[in-house]
Amino acid sequence: MEVFIIDDDELSLFLTENMLLLEDETLGIKGFLSGAEALEALSSDGIPDLIFLDLNMPVMDGWGFLDALTPLAPGLRKSCNIYILTSSLAPSDAARITKYPFVAGLIHKPIESDELRTIFSQHRKK
Incomplete structure (x- = not known):
């Protein structure tokens, strides 16, 4: 399973x-410090199975990344699960995420093992 993590905080x-x-030592994981870097990788490496996306980043934030993916939305949800991984507890962020139907869920940092197990099992059922 291929995974992208997009977060400006190293x-x-x-x-x-x-x-x-x-949780799974066989994962192929690529980390990116900005949404722009991840978009470049999507063009060259293809779409991964899972994306964990931070919202608040300089250059291109998570919202800009999601906006850039919107044209791919019809096929994206079938092949890739995108999870927003954020420390924000703002209700406005949770409400705004609903505008992106290809986002699978919102996870508060730090991610926990039980959340990962659920995500992996849901993805493997696809």
């Missing part, structure tokens, strides 16, 4: 990657 990126590998 510590969060490291922790998320290690939590994922604790």
Whole structure:
């Protein structure tokens, strides 16, 4: 399973990657410090199975990344699960996410093992 983690905070990126590998050491994980870097990788590497996306980043934030993916929305949800991984508890963020039907869910940082197990089992059922 291929996984992208998009987060400008290197510590969060490291922790998320290690939590994922604790649950499944066979994952192919690529980390990106901005949405722009991840978009470039999507064009060259293709769409991964899972994306964990931070919302608040400089250059291109999570919202800009989601906007850039909107034209791919019809096929995206079938092949890729996108999870917003954020420390924000703002209700406005949760409400805004509903505008992106290809987003599978919202997870508050730090991600927990039981959440990952649920995500992996849902994705494998696809």
